[in-house]
Amino acid sequence: MSSLSLKGGDLSRLRQLNSVSVIKALRGAEPTTLSMLAERTGLSRPSTKDVVDELTGLGWVEEVPPTAGTMGRPARRYRFRADGGHLVGVDIGAHNIRAALADLDGNVLAETRRPARPDAPLEERLAAIKRAVMSCLDLGGLTMSDLWMVAVGTTGLVTPEGHIIMSASIPAWKDLDLAGLLGETFPCRVLIENDSRLAALAETRRGVARGARDVVFLHVGRRMGTGLILDGKLHRGFGAAAGEIVMLPETGWVTAPEDLNSSAVVPEGTPIEDAAGFTLAAARNGDAAALDAVGRFTKKLGVGAAAAILLLDPEIVVLGGGFSRSADVLLPPLRHRLERVCLRMPKLRGSTLGDECVVLGAIDYAIDHLDQFFFAPDGPALRPPVRPAVVPERTV
Amino acid sequence: MSSLSLKGGDLSRLRQLNSVSVIKALRGAEPTTLSMLAERTGLSRPSTKDVVDELTGLGWVEEVPPTAGTMGRPARRYRFRADGGHLVGVDIGAHNIRAALADLDGNVLAETRRPARPDAPLEERLAAIKRAVMSCLDLGGLTMSDLWMVAVGTTGLVTPEGHIIMSASIPAWKDLDLAGLLGETFPCRVLIENDSRLAALAETRRGVARGARDVVFLHVGRRMGTGLILDGKLHRGFGAAAGEIVMLPETGWVTAPEDLNSSAVVPEGTPIEDAAGFTLAAARNGDAAALDAVGRFTKKLGVGAAAAILLLDPEIVVLGGGFSRSADVLLPPLRHRLERVCLRMPKLRGSTLGDECVVLGAIDYAIDHLDQFFFAPDGPALRPPVRPAVVPERTV
DNA sequence: GTACTTATTAAGGAGACCATCATTAGTACA
């Protein structure tokens, strides 16, 4: 995906392509027989076996006992060794730090969340990140050396190299080589991306937008943002500043959360993080003032959403972020507005992944970078810890 | 590019990839020696020769006489046979039909332009298209059977299959299988795309945006539109409706041309197609009323442009279309507005390709689809007419 | 226990790549 260009090369290159095909066919699927693999990859059976044997030797693939009860000789079955390595996805928000441990198929094995102070100094935040990852590893019974990759999603402008230029909500995030700093903490590859973009990725890989090639993710909450998946890939932009439509004055997005946070139905003294919930709940019950606030909010939301839809013509628009827990309240008025403007109305859905969206996206992002390991140069740094393949017991 | 996925396969697949590498290295370049080719493709010399020999046999590559005056044995030189096939790009506007004949490198060999009536009935317009292509072929001394592809750019919503859903400026363009109709006229592959998108492509391939991966093309003229190049590829959107930010009311794009067409400096009775020219010329000379009109226009233009920039973070924004002849007048106020809003200011340039932009883009679009022919299935329909390679005279 | 079905394994062969080396066709210069 990422590291594989379509350059030609020598014969080993062909084997490499075919190996990736086999792994792609095995990943996330049921244990698979050689015949099925051959059919899926387009290779001949003997060649498929060659590739599978090699991958088994490398520890990427494992044989599982055959199923009984079929006609003919039972086929040997193979599966991707998702447990052969481990990834951690981290969501660094202003108020929370989440982390999740996953296997190479993206299955979440353990999860942690701990609060953070938005204005915490850099060292404190870095230490909290380390603790979050460590406790994930503990929960999974693993140690740092089992880690293959750490992928981090955070607010702000993030360059492809993992530098943070700035963040509106985390003061300590400014002109920072976060990838470099975390690289000293964790003995593995570290990836950094913008949180809204990772949320968009998660929705595309395992959420309501699964399978779509062009996706617009709207993050609605105390902060507004968007993440774009274009042609199946995360769109970062030339200067990593894509998705910042919030800065367009005509959208009114900067102040839009205020509409929900400070409506008449919000009780005096409500902490800001709970305020919008009152408005949205009241609107669900038909309260006029709340509905008015929701109307003002969705009007603003609709301007930015329409801009994205008209420009990009996505297959689906996903509403995520804190406010999307009340997608049932927000979507109808938003749809109403969009239908008046959009040339072609995309699907419009609320996120189902909820708060874990960014962590999951970080994991998926790490998985997208996995193929770097498949045929990594022999340097031990990039070579994943290969354990001997388990040979299943077979009757003699 | 388009038809080549990174699937694996058998050995012929590897040869195919390497052949494409070689063709890519030869295309649009000076005649090249085997050693240079080997270096550029990463292949060994013997393999490179194998590939080149095969391509020569197929008629894709041609040997040219060696250059004298170098040390050592003179190297044989090869070039891509750009004259081995021919493409026609067509720009179907409401008022004009342009066509250009090009070789496989995209060099324009002949060009025609003929006026059209916007409300002409379908048959008349189709006949005009045929005449335009035929006269291009005549000028180049070719016949219909020499044609490999016809690529058409036109206004409106165009599906990937070449159906036109509708067009605001050509009434006859409505629920139309244009690709099918033209396919009956021309005995070759016919491609249809939106004109703004093709203009964007031309700017990316041979205009001011050459080499950029993410490009926003703003078509400013009697109609407003945008074309997007994302990750080096033309972005069409799920329903082929991408780039229609003109429909967003907040931009004011629908009425924006009026600002320039009906300013105080435009003489009474000026035909609409010349009106904006007066305003822009007067603004260039400092006329206050004209500058005011330009200010109003660029303010609206800036809203749509900012939306695109903030969302996509392109490397460069290109101003094209009729009004872009006065890019010197439009760009400074536009830049001024954008700088106040944009998080990262992209490059901002006026088109240098002018009126030919769409035809050139159509040609480039056709070239992007050329690799379909490189190893086409043996069906004669897709197999280009291969002529015997010309063997250069060599001393015996 | 025999027939049938499906996988496995083995053998032979072709295609595509690479490394190496002797040969060739020029230039440079005495």
Next chain:
DNA sequence: TGTACTAATGATGGTCTCCTTAATAAGTAC
């Protein structure tokens, strides 16, 4: 004119990867 030098060519042999085909193996069905 002839010799030294240079750089590309052409030919050989070897390796790798894949494919096809055919014989063998391990189950179920009856």
